[in-house]
Amino acid sequence: MPHAVEITDLHKHFGELEVLKGIDFTVDEGQVVCVIGPSGSGKSTLLRCVNLLEQPTKGTVRVNGVELTDPDVDIDAARRRLGMVFQSFNLFPHLTVLANVMIAQRRVLRRGKAEAERVARENLAKVGVGDKCDAYPPQLSGGQQQRVAIARALAMDPDLMLFDEPTSALDPELVGDVLSVMRDLARDGMTMLIVTHEMSFAREVADRVVFMDGGVVVEEGPPEQVIGAPRHERTRTFLKRVLDPTHASDDTADSASSATSADADSEGTQAQAR
Numbered sequence: 362m363p364h365a366v367e368i369t370d371l372h373k374h375f376g377e378l379e380v381l382k383g384i385d386f387t388v389d390e391g392q393v394v395c396v397i398g399p400s401g402s403g404k405s406t407l408l409r410c411v412n413l414l415e416q417p418t419k420g421t422v423r424v425n426g427v428e429l430t431d432p433d434v435d436i437d438a439a440r441r442r443l444g445m446v447f448q449s450f451n452l453f454p455h456l457t458v459l460a461n462v463m464i465a466q467r468r469v470l471r472r473g474k475a476e477a478e479r480v481a482r483e484n485l486a487k488v489g490v491g492d493k494c495d496a497y498p499p500q501l502s503g504g505q506q507q508r509v510a511i512a513r514a515l516a517m518d519p520d521l522m523l524f525d526e527p528t529s530a531l532d533p534e535l536v537g538d539v540l541s542v543m544r545d546l547a548r549d550g551m552t553m554l555i556v557t558h559e560m561s562f563a564r565e566v567a568d569r570v571v572f573m574d575g576g577v578v579v580e581e582g583p584p585e586q587v588i589g590a591p592r593h594e595r596t597r598t599f600l601k602r603v604l605d606p607t608h609a610s611d612d613t614a615d616s617a618s619s620a621t622s623a624d625a626d627s628e629g630t631q632a633q634a635r
């Protein structure tokens with residue numbers, strides 16, 4: 362059986378800037394892979410190359426054996442198999458929650474109204490916002506909106522879900538609800554590729570963790586290795602900064618005070634998510 366995702370020698374340039382410098386890794390069906398790494402290391406670019414929101418400069422991306430980077434592939438059909446959840450929810454503010462979850466089913470999958478509505482209600486209930494069908498997105502909390510965005514992606518019956526920091530725009534007290542929906546999806550066997558700064562979540566849910574820095578994969582493996590006992594100095598430095606703000610002040614005196622409050626915040630978030 363082919364890997365659910367197979368990324369081979371993936372490069373991406375923006376002009377002179379080489380953002381991805383040869384990325385290789387795979388995700389098997391039903392696996393959860395979390396991608397971690399410092400800001401600017403290329404995590405979002407990687408996800409955007411996987412669903413071809415960005416055209417890779419070189420290399421291949423295969424999803425369930427279909428090479429998305431093949432110029433002859435039906436890219437719309439292939440992309441339909443992927444669900445994407447971003448930091449910003451991108452819901453239509455003038456449509457009800459129910460309509461937001463129905464619209465792509467109707468237009469892209471050509472489902473009838475009754476079926477689209479049934480699937481929408483089912484998925485909204487699954488993510489815990491079944492009572493919000495008639496509300497408009499601006500009337501919901503960030504955490505509820507993000508769960509609607511997840512339901513919208515699930516309604517398309519994706520083979521693979523891609524998440525790019527789905528909780529980083531949320532108030533700390535709302536993060537837990539979204540992570541718990543993602544935890545349930547993992548338990549149900551959904552294949553997921555997740556960029557996250559939530560280390561305790563990654564540790565608990567990921568089958569494998571990929572640490573990226575400077576456009577390369579520095580190390581990857583099970584979370585207890587990559588997060589619990591990293592082999593590389595760059596991984597250790599990153600984790601120290603994310604997990605233990607007091608240490609960050611030892612090696613980065615300049616940015617210490619601002620980094621400390623931000624990191625303390627995300628630590629509180631992680632504690633809640635547990």
Ligand SMILES: Nc1ncnc2c1ncn2[C@@H]1O[C@H](COP(=O)(O)OP(=O)(O)OP(=O)(O)O)[C@@H](O)[C@H]1O
Binds near residue numbers: 375400407
């Ligand atoms: N469309 C673009 N044009 C030019 N440069 C870009 C473009 N998109 C991203 N970059 C650059 O590529 C690098 C990697 O960006 P990317 O968004 O992938 O990082 P990231 O790891 O997701 O960071 P963060 O954790 O802050 O989200 C950055 O230097 C960024 O400025």
Ligand SMILES: [Mg+2]
Binds near residue numbers: 404405406525
């Ligand atoms: Mg990013």
